[in-house]
Amino acid sequence: MKAHDGAGNVSAASAPLTASTSDPLPDTQAPSAPANLRAAGFTSTSVSLAWNAATDNVGVTGYEVYRGDALVTTVSGTALSYTVTGLTPSTAYTFTVKARDAAGNVSAASNSLEVTTLDGSAPEIPAWAPNTSYQQGALVTYDGKTYECRQAHTSLPGWEPANVPALWLLK
Template sequence: MTSSPSDTQAPTTPANLISPSQTSNSINLKWDASQDNVGVTGYDIYQGTTLLTRTTGTTYTVTGLTPQTAYTFIVKAADAAGNVSNASTPLTISTLSPTADTQAPTAPKNTAASAITDTSVTLNWTAATDNVGVTGYQIFQGSTNIASTPSTTYTVTGLTQNTSYTFKIKALDAAGNSSPFSNTVTIKTLAVNDTQAPTAPANLTSSTKTDTTVVLQWSAATDNIGVTAYDIYQGTTLVGSVGGTTLTYTVTGLTASSPYTFTVKAKDASGNVSAASNAVTVTTNATGTVTAPAWAPNTAYALNAEVTYGGVVYKCRTAHTSLNGWEPPNVPALWLKK
């Protein structure tokens, strides 16, 4: 009995290695079939010196590549006996540039509010989708973008108690495309059970007067939460209101050579009202005359307040508290000579 002779003949070298097509992250390879005395069983695909795979056909697509990058490939043929051909002619080919992403994500859905307190609210929404991937969300309070987050929940803080707010969400992708707005959710923060009134405004004075006007100024009141407004009274009649950070008011429409008594009260957001300030009684000037008080140090002067110094009248250009050495002639940035 005789044994079959062993096969030691390698296949012919694969010829005409080409790349019919490429993308930004893949390269398609194609070559002519090799010949073998018994039969070719497969082809080994190399990227540089690294064996990627063995395939039985004469085409193969290499994936997972980097955009705009050159790669070199060779192919070897193998038979059943383990004989391997010489390498094909190397092919160097580059992947393409990535395709620009101009498709925006879908709008987030089902925006809702929970855990509402007097100063905060938690927003939740259903995730948006994108052809590449959503990278984050923008939170809008009204028309203002107040924050960004990669998740589908966000807690807004620093709100004012007993106040209405509207919120909506946009989705973003890595290319900077932004989605349409989500649905809008409107909430009202909780009211704090605040029963503590502000302190009474102090040091109510009149800095300037004419025959028909009186300029009032006072020291700020304090409150456990915050002063929101000041009400100015002429006797028992409310004649005006200013915001919680304004400490001056000009009463107009008065009669010449007439006495008037004024007080000021502070208010907070819960409607608590302070006791009245000290009362100040001012007599308006005779028609056509203006009387300005003498300048003094350590005195709070409001914008447009008038003083006399050295027989000259000066008008305040910037609200400030005077100091020794800040006499009107010495600080033209604070006082304008009339």
């Protein structure tokens, strides 16, 4: 650095100064574990899983779905569901989900969910869905359980079988 005065005089240069920037602190904080892992529906060869979002100090970039200790798939982005296919009829499976952030930090596992696929010889029971017309006696699966429709209606969000026992009977 040099100083200048009003008469145009310039001082000698100051001693050099070396500066550098430091790398930001690395993200070492793992996301929270995904919550409320549940079966949104299942057949003899598939299970539709759903879970509540995990949180992170920087942001969750995806989820890892496990069957037992084996990684089934990685779901990118903010998707909160996945359908596992290629399963064997009448077989029990245990699933968990972990969240991952951009730095590669992985959360603890969600709650463990055990689901038994349907018998392949039995007729498939569809998963409950909103905005669907149901007739009395119709069977649906919801949250890993089977329900029977008590009275004809068109389903709406919030009218899930577990929430409306006047419309659905747990089998």
